[in-house]
Amino acid sequence: MKAGIVGLPGSGKTTIFRVLTRAAAPDVADHGRRSRPNVAVVKVPDRRVEFLASVFEPRKTTFATIEFVDIAGLIRGRTREMVLDPVRDVDALVHVVRAFPDDAVPHPDGTVDAERDIRNLDAELILADLASIEKRLERLEMDLKKIKDPGLASERDFLVQARAWLEDERPLREMSIDAAIERRIRGFAFLSAKPMVLALNIGEDDIERLRGGGRGGESRPNTERVLVCGRLEAEMAELAPDELDGFLDDYGLSESGMVRLIRSTYRLLGLISFLTAGDAECRAWTIRRGTRAGRAAGAIHTDLEKHFIRAEVAAFDDFEKHGGFASLREKGLLRLEGRDYEVRDGDIVTVRHGG
Numbered sequence: 001m002k003a004g005i006v007g008l009p010g011s012g013k014t015t016i017f018r019v020l021t022r023a024a025a026p027d028v029a030d031h032g033r034r035s036r037p038n039v040a041v042v043k044v045p046d047r048r049v050e051f052l053a054s055v056f057e058p059r060k061t062t063f064a065t066i067e068f069v070d071i072a073g074l075i076r077g078r079t080r081e082m083v084l085d086p087v088r089d090v091d092a093l094v095h096v097v098r099a100f101p102d103d104a105v106p107h108p109d110g111t112v113d114a115e116r117d118i119r120n121l122d123a124e125l126i127l128a129d130l131a132s133i134e135k136r137l138e139r140l141e142m143d144l145k146k147i148k149d150p151g152l153a154s155e156r157d158f159l160v161q162a163r164a165w166l167e168d169e170r171p172l173r174e175m176s177i178d179a180a181i182e183r184r185i186r187g188f189a190f191l192s193a194k195p196m197v198l199a200l201n202i203g204e205d206d207i208e209r210l211r212g213g214g215r216g217g218e219s220r221p222n223t224e225r226v227l228v229c230g231r232l233e234a235e236m237a238e239l240a241p242d243e244l245d246g247f248l249d250d251y252g253l254s255e256s257g258m259v260r261l262i263r264s265t266y267r268l269l270g271l272i273s274f275l276t277a278g279d280a281e282c283r284a285w286t287i288r289r290g291t292r293a294g295r296a297a298g299a300i301h302t303d304l305e306k307h308f309i310r311a312e313v314a315a316f317d318d319f320e321k322h323g324g325f326a327s328l329r330e331k332g333l334l335r336l337e338g339r340d341y342e343v344r345d346g347d348i349v350t351v352r353h354g355g
Ligand SMILES: Nc1nc2c(ncn2[C@@H]2O[C@H](COP(=O)(O)OP(=O)(O)OP(=O)(O)O)[C@@H](O)[C@H]2O)c(=O)[nH]1
Pocket: 007, 008, 009, 010, 011, 012, 013, 014, 015, 016, 028, 029, 072, 073, 074, 100, 101, 102, 105, 201, 202, 203, 204, 229, 230, 231, 232
């Protein structure tokens, strides 16, 4: 799963990307020329995996990951093609929005106005989707004159609705779309349909806003607002883990903005983690919400899906409370589940298999 970092030049994308990777990334700001985006595989922080590792002391501990891509600054007009290209194949967008005042960093539109920048990026995505829809509709109308196909007709009806929605300046991510239609149109990779994290990059003088969860106001469907302070995060990324705790305490914060950003992105992508635990490895595995046990076993190994017999499942919270599989079994908290069981976030799963 891949999230693309987008935003105006100077909004703080590379600063945030560097913090995410905790390593210096070469700058991709190279407007005008086609530049290769930077990709970082980022660990999804998970206290549960750490706890399991402290109990089992496994040889290997593995966290879930998300890929983040740093896409060069969006400039309207001339380079639109270049920039929207890499945007098309990501699963979610992280829009880094300039909200810090700093005369040393020019804003391409002259003034700092986060809500305007949010509207403007959405407008770009909406225009691109309208263009794709017009093209597709033209074709569909021609095809429908030649053949009567209920599938094509319902696609046409949906696209007409979607066009009206977009003309109303609303992104497709806020429209509720029927699952069957969703499958049909997936290939178009509509830009405004991608889930969106709005990362509001606030100034150092504004960080009291981070207390109390750091959520930046009203949320819309498939959208999450997260407050971060790029400069502060860059400082935090330099600290050792024990220093970091002291630093967060000094500012009255419970966790870094990056942790919130990564978690929001994971959630928005519709992803959850189930866990496996043992002496060899403790690990978080990524699945889509709603995945059944048979398919989830396949995330570990395709053979496990094929030869699946049943899954032994315990909730992480019970494991933590009772301290191990033996006492869970005693208390009847270790359940046997079949192939069709819907796996939940934080389930500790052991797959029993034949063959
Ligand atoms: N004061 C302040 N400056 C910041 C903050 N975050 C980023 N900056 C500065 O803003 C400038 C631009 O940041 P970048 O991270 O390079 O921005 P970008 O979005 O990658 O820009 P392009 O690659 O040109 O599109 C740099 O000088 C950063 O140091 C912040 O939270 N506070």
